[in-house]
Amino acid sequence: MTAEEIYNKINSFHTINTETNKSVFGEIADLYDKHKEDEAVAHIQNYFKCDENTAKEAFAIFKKKVGPPISAEQIALASAEALAMQYGPHCPYCNSTNLHRITTLEKAADTVLFGVYGNTRRCQWHCYNCNSDF
Ligand SMILES: [Zn+2]
Incomplete structure:
Protein backbone atom coordinates (compact mmCIF):
# COMPACT_ATOMS: atom_id res chain seq x y z
CA MET A 1 0.00 0.00 0.00
CA GLY A 67 -4.23 21.11 10.06
CA PRO A 68 -2.61 22.02 13.39
CA PRO A 69 -3.50 19.91 16.43
CA ILE A 70 -6.25 21.06 18.78
CA SER A 71 -5.00 22.25 22.19
CA ALA A 72 -6.19 20.63 25.42
CA GLU A 73 -7.93 23.90 26.27
CA GLN A 74 -9.85 23.89 22.98
CA ILE A 75 -10.90 20.29 23.60
CA ALA A 76 -12.08 21.14 27.13
CA LEU A 77 -14.00 24.17 25.85
CA ALA A 78 -15.51 22.26 22.94
CA SER A 79 -16.62 19.39 25.17
CA ALA A 80 -18.01 21.80 27.77
CA GLU A 81 -19.99 23.54 25.04
CA ALA A 82 -21.21 20.26 23.58
CA LEU A 83 -22.32 19.03 27.02
CA ALA A 84 -23.94 22.38 27.84
CA MET A 85 -25.95 22.18 24.63
CA GLN A 86 -27.10 18.66 25.41
CA TYR A 87 -27.66 18.68 29.16
CA GLY A 88 -27.11 22.23 30.39
CA PRO A 89 -23.76 23.45 31.75
CA HIS A 90 -21.32 20.86 33.10
CA CYS A 91 -17.83 21.20 34.52
CA PRO A 92 -15.40 20.09 31.74
CA TYR A 93 -12.95 18.77 34.37
CA CYS A 94 -15.12 16.71 36.74
CA ASN A 95 -18.48 16.74 34.88
CA SER A 96 -20.30 18.19 37.90
CA THR A 97 -23.44 20.30 37.43
CA ASN A 98 -22.81 22.05 40.76
CA LEU A 99 -21.86 25.29 39.02
CA HIS A 100 -22.06 28.97 39.66
CA ARG A 101 -22.17 31.48 36.85
CA ILE A 102 -19.51 34.13 37.40
CA THR A 103 -21.18 37.49 37.00
CA THR A 104 -19.73 40.52 35.27
CA LEU A 105 -19.45 42.20 38.67
CA GLU A 106 -17.35 39.36 40.08
CA LYS A 107 -15.19 39.43 36.96
CA ALA A 108 -14.73 43.17 37.42
CA ALA A 109 -13.83 42.68 41.11
CA ASP A 110 -11.32 40.01 40.16
CA THR A 111 -9.74 42.35 37.63
CA VAL A 112 -9.48 45.10 40.25
CA LEU A 113 -7.92 42.75 42.81
CA PHE A 114 -5.57 40.78 40.61
CA GLY A 115 -5.07 43.04 37.63
CA VAL A 116 -5.77 42.19 34.02
CA TYR A 117 -4.37 38.69 34.46
CA GLY A 118 -6.83 37.68 37.18
CA ASN A 119 -7.52 34.12 36.14
CA THR A 120 -11.31 34.12 36.48
CA ARG A 121 -11.59 37.20 34.27
CA ARG A 122 -12.26 35.28 31.06
CA CYS A 123 -14.10 32.41 32.76
CA GLN A 124 -17.86 32.12 32.86
CA TRP A 125 -18.44 29.35 35.37
CA HIS A 126 -17.09 28.23 38.71
CA CYS A 127 -17.36 24.56 39.72
CA TYR A 128 -18.11 24.03 43.43
CA ASN A 129 -17.14 20.38 43.13
CA CYS A 130 -13.51 20.70 41.95
CA ASN A 131 -13.11 24.48 42.33
CA SER A 132 -12.09 25.10 38.74
CA ASP A 133 -13.12 28.08 36.63
CA PHE A 134 -13.87 27.78 32.96
ZN1 LIG B 1 -15.49 20.51 38.47
Missing part, protein backbone atom coordinates in the same frame (compact mmCIF):
# COMPACT_ATOMS: atom_id res chain seq x y z
CA THR A 2 1.21 3.52 -0.74
CA ALA A 3 1.11 6.35 1.82
CA GLU A 4 -1.76 7.96 -0.12
CA GLU A 5 -3.79 4.75 -0.02
CA ILE A 6 -3.19 4.41 3.72
CA TYR A 7 -4.28 7.99 4.28
CA ASN A 8 -7.47 7.36 2.28
CA LYS A 9 -8.19 4.36 4.51
CA ILE A 10 -7.57 6.38 7.68
CA ASN A 11 -9.82 9.11 6.35
CA SER A 12 -12.71 6.77 5.78
CA PHE A 13 -14.57 6.60 9.08
CA HIS A 14 -15.60 3.05 8.27
CA THR A 15 -12.14 1.76 9.08
CA ILE A 16 -12.81 0.60 12.63
CA ASN A 17 -10.04 -0.89 14.73
CA THR A 18 -11.62 -4.17 15.84
CA GLU A 19 -9.41 -4.29 18.96
CA THR A 20 -10.57 -0.96 20.40
CA ASN A 21 -13.83 -0.49 18.48
CA LYS A 22 -12.80 3.08 17.67
CA SER A 23 -12.20 4.59 14.25
CA VAL A 24 -8.56 4.57 13.20
CA PHE A 25 -8.94 8.22 12.21
CA GLY A 26 -10.10 9.10 15.75
CA GLU A 27 -7.23 7.21 17.35
CA ILE A 28 -4.60 8.89 15.19
CA ALA A 29 -6.20 12.34 15.60
CA ASP A 30 -6.20 11.74 19.36
CA LEU A 31 -2.46 10.89 19.42
CA TYR A 32 -1.75 13.86 17.13
CA ASP A 33 -3.67 16.26 19.40
CA LYS A 34 -1.66 14.97 22.37
CA HIS A 35 1.58 15.56 20.40
CA LYS A 36 2.38 11.84 20.45
CA GLU A 37 3.49 11.81 16.81
CA ASP A 38 5.86 8.85 17.16
CA GLU A 39 3.04 6.79 18.62
CA ALA A 40 0.72 7.88 15.80
CA VAL A 41 3.28 6.73 13.21
CA ALA A 42 3.80 3.45 15.09
CA HIS A 43 0.02 3.00 15.21
CA ILE A 44 -0.30 3.46 11.43
CA GLN A 45 2.63 1.10 10.87
CA ASN A 46 1.15 -1.52 13.16
CA TYR A 47 -2.41 -1.23 11.88
CA PHE A 48 -1.64 -1.20 8.16
CA LYS A 49 1.39 -3.50 8.41
CA CYS A 50 3.48 -1.11 6.32
CA ASP A 51 7.08 0.01 6.76
CA GLU A 52 8.04 2.97 8.94
CA ASN A 53 8.73 5.39 6.07
CA THR A 54 5.35 4.73 4.46
CA ALA A 55 3.67 5.24 7.87
CA LYS A 56 5.56 8.53 8.30
CA GLU A 57 4.50 9.66 4.84
CA ALA A 58 0.86 8.71 5.49
CA PHE A 59 0.98 10.62 8.78
CA ALA A 60 2.50 13.63 7.00
CA ILE A 61 -0.45 13.63 4.57
CA PHE A 62 -2.82 13.28 7.53
CA LYS A 63 -1.25 16.29 9.29
CA LYS A 64 -1.41 18.40 6.12
CA LYS A 65 -5.11 17.64 5.62
CA VAL A 66 -6.15 17.90 9.27
Whole structure:
Protein backbone atom coordinates (compact mmCIF):
# COMPACT_ATOMS: atom_id res chain seq x y z
CA MET A 1 0.00 0.00 0.00
CA THR A 2 1.21 3.52 -0.74
CA ALA A 3 1.11 6.35 1.82
CA GLU A 4 -1.76 7.96 -0.12
CA GLU A 5 -3.79 4.75 -0.02
CA ILE A 6 -3.19 4.41 3.72
CA TYR A 7 -4.28 7.99 4.28
CA ASN A 8 -7.47 7.36 2.28
CA LYS A 9 -8.19 4.36 4.51
CA ILE A 10 -7.57 6.38 7.68
CA ASN A 11 -9.82 9.11 6.35
CA SER A 12 -12.71 6.77 5.78
CA PHE A 13 -14.57 6.60 9.08
CA HIS A 14 -15.60 3.05 8.27
CA THR A 15 -12.14 1.76 9.08
CA ILE A 16 -12.81 0.60 12.63
CA ASN A 17 -10.04 -0.89 14.73
CA THR A 18 -11.62 -4.17 15.84
CA GLU A 19 -9.41 -4.29 18.96
CA THR A 20 -10.57 -0.96 20.40
CA ASN A 21 -13.83 -0.49 18.48
CA LYS A 22 -12.80 3.08 17.67
CA SER A 23 -12.20 4.59 14.25
CA VAL A 24 -8.56 4.57 13.20
CA PHE A 25 -8.94 8.22 12.21
CA GLY A 26 -10.10 9.10 15.75
CA GLU A 27 -7.23 7.21 17.35
CA ILE A 28 -4.60 8.89 15.19
CA ALA A 29 -6.20 12.34 15.60
CA ASP A 30 -6.20 11.74 19.36
CA LEU A 31 -2.46 10.89 19.42
CA TYR A 32 -1.75 13.86 17.13
CA ASP A 33 -3.67 16.26 19.40
CA LYS A 34 -1.66 14.97 22.37
CA HIS A 35 1.58 15.56 20.40
CA LYS A 36 2.38 11.84 20.45
CA GLU A 37 3.49 11.81 16.81
CA ASP A 38 5.86 8.85 17.16
CA GLU A 39 3.04 6.79 18.62
CA ALA A 40 0.72 7.88 15.80
CA VAL A 41 3.28 6.73 13.21
CA ALA A 42 3.80 3.45 15.09
CA HIS A 43 0.02 3.00 15.21
CA ILE A 44 -0.30 3.46 11.43
CA GLN A 45 2.63 1.10 10.87
CA ASN A 46 1.15 -1.52 13.16
CA TYR A 47 -2.41 -1.23 11.88
CA PHE A 48 -1.64 -1.20 8.16
CA LYS A 49 1.39 -3.50 8.41
CA CYS A 50 3.48 -1.11 6.32
CA ASP A 51 7.08 0.01 6.76
CA GLU A 52 8.04 2.97 8.94
CA ASN A 53 8.73 5.39 6.07
CA THR A 54 5.35 4.73 4.46
CA ALA A 55 3.67 5.24 7.87
CA LYS A 56 5.56 8.53 8.30
CA GLU A 57 4.50 9.66 4.84
CA ALA A 58 0.86 8.71 5.49
CA PHE A 59 0.98 10.62 8.78
CA ALA A 60 2.50 13.63 7.00
CA ILE A 61 -0.45 13.63 4.57
CA PHE A 62 -2.82 13.28 7.53
CA LYS A 63 -1.25 16.29 9.29
CA LYS A 64 -1.41 18.40 6.12
CA LYS A 65 -5.11 17.64 5.62
CA VAL A 66 -6.15 17.90 9.27
CA GLY A 67 -4.23 21.11 10.06
CA PRO A 68 -2.61 22.02 13.39
CA PRO A 69 -3.50 19.91 16.43
CA ILE A 70 -6.25 21.06 18.78
CA SER A 71 -5.00 22.25 22.19
CA ALA A 72 -6.19 20.63 25.42
CA GLU A 73 -7.93 23.90 26.27
CA GLN A 74 -9.85 23.89 22.98
CA ILE A 75 -10.90 20.29 23.60
CA ALA A 76 -12.08 21.14 27.13
CA LEU A 77 -14.00 24.17 25.85
CA ALA A 78 -15.51 22.26 22.94
CA SER A 79 -16.62 19.39 25.17
CA ALA A 80 -18.01 21.80 27.77
CA GLU A 81 -19.99 23.54 25.04
CA ALA A 82 -21.21 20.26 23.58
CA LEU A 83 -22.32 19.03 27.02
CA ALA A 84 -23.94 22.38 27.84
CA MET A 85 -25.95 22.18 24.63
CA GLN A 86 -27.10 18.66 25.41
CA TYR A 87 -27.66 18.68 29.16
CA GLY A 88 -27.11 22.23 30.39
CA PRO A 89 -23.76 23.45 31.75
CA HIS A 90 -21.32 20.86 33.10
CA CYS A 91 -17.83 21.20 34.52
CA PRO A 92 -15.40 20.09 31.74
CA TYR A 93 -12.95 18.77 34.37
CA CYS A 94 -15.12 16.71 36.74
CA ASN A 95 -18.48 16.74 34.88
CA SER A 96 -20.30 18.19 37.90
CA THR A 97 -23.44 20.30 37.43
CA ASN A 98 -22.81 22.05 40.76
CA LEU A 99 -21.86 25.29 39.02
CA HIS A 100 -22.06 28.97 39.66
CA ARG A 101 -22.17 31.48 36.85
CA ILE A 102 -19.51 34.13 37.40
CA THR A 103 -21.18 37.49 37.00
CA THR A 104 -19.73 40.52 35.27
CA LEU A 105 -19.45 42.20 38.67
CA GLU A 106 -17.35 39.36 40.08
CA LYS A 107 -15.19 39.43 36.96
CA ALA A 108 -14.73 43.17 37.42
CA ALA A 109 -13.83 42.68 41.11
CA ASP A 110 -11.32 40.01 40.16
CA THR A 111 -9.74 42.35 37.63
CA VAL A 112 -9.48 45.10 40.25
CA LEU A 113 -7.92 42.75 42.81
CA PHE A 114 -5.57 40.78 40.61
CA GLY A 115 -5.07 43.04 37.63
CA VAL A 116 -5.77 42.19 34.02
CA TYR A 117 -4.37 38.69 34.46
CA GLY A 118 -6.83 37.68 37.18
CA ASN A 119 -7.52 34.12 36.14
CA THR A 120 -11.31 34.12 36.48
CA ARG A 121 -11.59 37.20 34.27
CA ARG A 122 -12.26 35.28 31.06
CA CYS A 123 -14.10 32.41 32.76
CA GLN A 124 -17.86 32.12 32.86
CA TRP A 125 -18.44 29.35 35.37
CA HIS A 126 -17.09 28.23 38.71
CA CYS A 127 -17.36 24.56 39.72
CA TYR A 128 -18.11 24.03 43.43
CA ASN A 129 -17.14 20.38 43.13
CA CYS A 130 -13.51 20.70 41.95
CA ASN A 131 -13.11 24.48 42.33
CA SER A 132 -12.09 25.10 38.74
CA ASP A 133 -13.12 28.08 36.63
CA PHE A 134 -13.87 27.78 32.96
ZN1 LIG B 1 -15.49 20.51 38.47
